[in-house]
Amino acid sequence: MWRPDPRCGKWRPPPPIWGVVLFFAAASLFAHDFWIEPTTFRPEVGSTVGLALRVGQGFRGDPVPRMNEKIVKFVLVSPSGAETQVEGIAGRDPAGRARIGTPGYVVAGYRSSPSFLELPADKFEAYLKEEGLESVIEARARKGDSRKPSKEIYSRCAKAVLDAGGGGTTGFDTALGFRLELIPDTGPKKLTPAGRALKVRLLYEGKPLAGALVFALNRDEPEKRLSARTDGAGRVRFDLPRAGVWLVKAVHMVPAPAESGAEWESLWASLTFEVP
Template identity: 40%
Template sequence: MNKWIFCTALWMASAAQAHEFWMTPDRFSPPVGAPVALSLWVGENLVGDPVGFGRPMAASLRWYSRSGEVQLKPQLPDNLQQSSVAMAFERAGTQLIVLDTQPFTIDLPADKFTAYLREEGLERVIAQREASGQSAQPGRERYRRHVKTLLRVGGQTDSSFGARTGQTLELVPLADPHLLKPGGVLPVQVLFKGAPLEGALVKVWNQRGSQLNVLRTRTDAQGQSSTALPWGGVWMVSVVHMVPTTDGLGQDWDSHWGNLTFEMPLKPTGR
């Protein structure tokens, strides 16, 4: 199997078993002007395979900083043969990279679909399928990914961490992760089409040595949840939301997968 076919196959199968999808730089705290490689991953339990990073899969790729917003999709390769893209940041401070993917579709057997809904806290969808007599039917799903990653360049941070970017499903940190101390609380807000999303299952992931840690909370009426992060290191926040389709194009459900990655330092850093 050549690399292009392999990357495409990973894209098409990435939701088959409720796989997470995330973006990371090769270093979260680069010096000013140093090259950074951004990569995309799909997998489970923070163990992933690289997937192709190019225009065919991207609905949009944007970069937010205190200098404003920059559209990056035109700079992506026109194929999926690369698993990373290179950037360099010429100004110190927080850099927020935001990716929204094109829609992909998948059909799952009823039992696997129900198990995946339960794992992602989507009991509401299970109840809807039961009420409409669809529980024994395959799950026909169209899914999109909405991912972010935060970098701290030159040892400095600023308010760009909390930029609202207009993603369909968006995770917004309400406190700067770079300023937290180990044991500090990270509040986040989940927005769906710009409005607070109540009752969403938020998972917060960290790999510490051989130990995988997954902390779970639910959002309140303001779409907010808070999680204590016991130690520094690389963290990932994820959330999934699903609604019935309305366009009659063959799929029954639209799912949106939000994701945020960042590195919390062992010691807080100044602005």
């Protein structure tokens, strides 16, 4: 929120939320989920929507302030495919704001640069199991690394689908070219009580990723999470039991580039939207 500066009678923003920065640094150590949480998933045309970044678990998150040095891409894409850079002030929450110019489905996307992470062996193995990364567990076992600490780089690939002006019919499936990306095949308004069958594709470097574990969580009942593995075409289907705000997420891990100083690289994809 903005507030007046009594010294000059002008408006000035509050100080950066450094406490949140420190929290984010600590939270990142445990490879928590990351997502975009707009001020509304159904903004009015002509309005400005806040695009907050959140980190946490079980769809319970804390604010992530804008850190320009971590942003590779932060955009809002219109129904016609026009891409607008999401602006914001460093150290502030929400991390970005964007004006809604046309009606229809718009897609917000955030891609971060990699961060380095070290974890004790037991925490890393537990995290791999939780995210369905058994192939990495097996690879570590073959190398005799199961009891060794991990060295990992990780980055975020977050998206949100918004229905501007309530007129969305196309554009919800816009691809942003992220290395790991979740793309819905079903628009939120099609997910009615008569049939809430959500179909989603998971792409890695533009190609379908088979066998990946994908989760879906409702904000009001995150403990009742759904999970399924992608088929050969990288697709997964969830029969959503209720309306509300949903988070779909997946993690993929590959050997890290030699120059990174890490052994593994993880990519965290997320997709948020609201079912009316």
